[in-house]
Amino acid sequence: MSHTPGVRQAQKEKTRRALMDAALRLLEDQSLSSLGLREVTRAVGVAPAAFYRHFRDLSDLGVALVEESLGSLHHMINAILAGQDGDEERIEATVDAVAEHVRGYPAHIRFIARERHGGVRPVRQAIAAELDRFADEVATAFCPQLPAESWPPEDVRMLAELYVDHMVMTATAFLEAQADHPEAADERRVAATARKQMLLISLGRHHWHDA
Amino acid sequence: MSHTPGVRQAQKEKTRRALMDAALRLLEDQSLSSLGLREVTRAVGVAPAAFYRHFRDLSDLGVALVEESLGSLHHMINAILAGQDGDEERIEATVDAVAEHVRGYPAHIRFIARERHGGVRPVRQAIAAELDRFADEVATAFCPQLPAESWPPEDVRMLAELYVDHMVMTATAFLEAQADHPEAADERRVAATARKQMLLISLGRHHWHDA
């Protein structure tokens, strides 16, 4: 059999995960381009040379982290877009979902925010590609809800990009809020601001035909 | 005299600038936390120890770069906000000014985008503080143009933050457009998208009292 787990492959996957987890933890207060290969293997407790059994590079590991980090977000968003409730309800659901996701996987979000414009090209490109896919999904989800005569495809795309960028913006704002002081007060303020901003965008969307 | 230039201080300022310029150039394709002190001094052509005559750290140099990078932007924005023209005119002026600034100082913008969420805390904080000042200025500039009864201070602030974040977003979009391919076609597309997004926000702003 080719893809049966087996004791062998199970152990390999285990240390691979350990490497990724250790890297993600170390990346909470430094950027990928300053992360050392030995630093990662030391944190896991394996020899430096063992790293090469799983990744060619640190950028290779970074790309793997990108897929893992944005994969879960992908599922979350589609679930929200499926809900056909009113504007304000969807906005609240979106902001709440983002907040919960940031609370659940802060290291992933921090990694994305940090490396989106970071110093490692392959990782940047992986993030850009994944966010592009995000925008596609948002666009196709919002399309049926918009009057087709005043919303040419490029304008829908424009709206979708604004949504995606605002979500990333909101996520990093949550992150900074919980990093600065762990009280819940700041988080509520960030959520309120994000909701209002989305409401404002939503308002503009409804009056788009005037322009 | 205390602050007359003199040959001595002039030379010192000269190599200080050389260090900052070299760092900025090297930071075009790596992040600050992976930048080496020796790397910078080697690029300038001075001994590594000379660095300490000007900066305590590389983060110290980073903070200096932040002030330089956002200082010029600061002047630009205030000039645009002073213009009391109509909505669309101001939007076009803003996008054009951002585009021109990115074309003029790409390395500064890239540095800000990269280190805004980068791995060096003091630099992150310096950027955050400067962007906060930006939001303050935008808020006080927009305040007299908004009906006071439906725009409490916190909502004005919310709008200002949205504007600032969108400007940063637009600037980095311009940067990536000119990095991917130097043709002007992509730059025009980015500009068109940015204008539409600002118009949409502007539309939402005018109908804010409905909410």
Add this chain to the structure above:
DNA sequence: AAATTCAGCGAACGGCTGTTTACTGAATGA
């Protein structure tokens, strides 16, 4: 049971890092 695969090991390599030290010599001030 014998042969093979292969994840992880330990050691070694050259090269680069930040920082300190004592110094030189030109600009400055008395």
Add this chain to the structure above:
DNA sequence: TCATTCAGTAAACAGCCGTTCGCTGAATTT
């Protein structure tokens, strides 16, 4: 004119880095 300041130097320091090598021994296959 003579003493002082101080930007920049050259050398040395211990320490970490990524990468390569041959090897081991348990899981797998034949």
